[in-house]
Amino acid sequence: MVARESQLVLGLDPDPDRLWPAATAADSSGGSPGTPAEHAARAVAEHCRLVIDAVGDQCVAVKLQLACFERLGAPGWTALQQTTQLAQQADLLVIADAKRGDIDISAAAYAQAFFGETPTPFGPVAGIAADAITANPLLGTDSLEPLIRSARERGAGVFVLVRTSNPGAEEVQELGLVDGGSVSDRLAGMVARLGQAGLGEHGLADVGAVVGATIPDRLAALREQLPHTILLVPGVGAQGGMVESLAPMFAPGPAGGLISVSRAIVAAHHKLGGDAAEAALDEAARLRAAAWNLSVSTA
């Protein structure tokens, strides 16, 4: 992250009807066989490859929205694996934006899917080997521990939803508690506790928190409760968040936060005009510099 002078995470949530034209053309032109799902999944993987080629140098990670791959079925899952490998070959971390949360035995199965492998009578089946996953904490600590344990074993991480970026987030997450604070404050406490055993370089923990860019006042308050936590901050761009209002995320230093941007980069050409790859690079470079400069001036 520091070597690249970037805290920018490239969000990839590919919509088969809005891929970069070159990605769709690549699969349409050859007359290659396959079902619509297979064609669409190949085009999605090619789109992700093109976007990573264009802007990967500006970024430190990619965040893959699982829903966008799952809707293409088995071929979509193959595209997810291909994109994961491709991003890692480009020295990018892969954050599986899965928002999973389930009881212990099922959480352990998700850990096998995303971090580990599944023992079978036919030999072990490797998961997608993500570097991090996003997780939903509604089911409590015992639902997160199997993911964290598995992540920790391989030097990966878990980002727990604490305060999301969507308009309806406050409906549950900001409910006021009898004992003071709100649900999201309590989730922050859970994250701090779970991360204590996993403090790494820069004094930062391997259990991170997702906090939306759209509510800078809450981000500042939650950062005070989470001094050792890497914040993954979505919501810049299409959802209305501004990099300039995010200074508190870098209170622990430049490694203290990751800014995830999806549509504002991938669809930059709709706003800026011109070639998709060039527009994406321009926007990614601008966002990378804005975040880095903010982090250096904050620390």
Next chain:
Amino acid sequence: MVARESQLVLGLDPDPDRLWPAATAADSSGGSPGTPAEHAARAVAEHCRLVIDAVGDQCVAVKLQLACFERLGAPGWTALQQTTQLAQQADLLVIADAKRGDIDISAAAYAQAFFGETPTPFGPVAGIAADAITANPLLGTDSLEPLIRSARERGAGVFVLVRTSNPGAEEVQELGLVDGGSVSDRLAGMVARLGQAGLGEHGLADVGAVVGATIPDRLAALREQLPHTILLVPGVGAQGGMVESLAPMFAPGPAGGLISVSRAIVAAHHKLGGDAAEAALDEAARLRAAAWNLSVSTA
């Protein structure tokens, strides 16, 4: 449900190392080619087929734990689709136990994955066509609406997590609120509101609630707040819940609740001895009768 005199949901969370012996043998013996993931996924699909064959007549639905399929990658997703189709051919409803919850645009993508189809330049890609999905409400109403809208269009349903069955559930779900009640009470209110537009036969809504069998006192209290809601109740058996303590779920009548049982049926032969299929049928028949008799005596 009434025609079958059953409220029993067969939970399928297949572990490739604990499949019924005949399922593993079927794929091992033929010397068929494939990767470990392909072999394991075929064995998982065969296991699900055998279990459905054995106990399907006692049940009204199957609940498929997505984590168990995802950990086998693309072949696992194929097994998920095959099992969905097979269960529906056996006149069983399919509940995708996905516990998804994401911001609006991603929730819409999950709706395409589970209920609808995804438009692509290569033609539409069908999702798995589940009859219901489980959903996590931490992100609020706007994260649930795309799933509910899509479900409602095709006569399917959404079961929202309100109070889960795991030991750590109370950590977040039972936090006391300044305005009275707990988080789970508030989630129940959300479910009631979201279901108002989808009241169907028996006066029951198409937005259901997941409430664990392990906390019968909370189940009774939440039922009072949710008089028109179908409760999906996991946690009977391996997690310690007892059918006999669940009478309040049937307050609206026999169609008011579904009892989901996984390991207690599929692994019944570990406890009862004998053939896996026979033991599963014995246990499923016992549970079906216990639930039906309870529902008839409650109503």
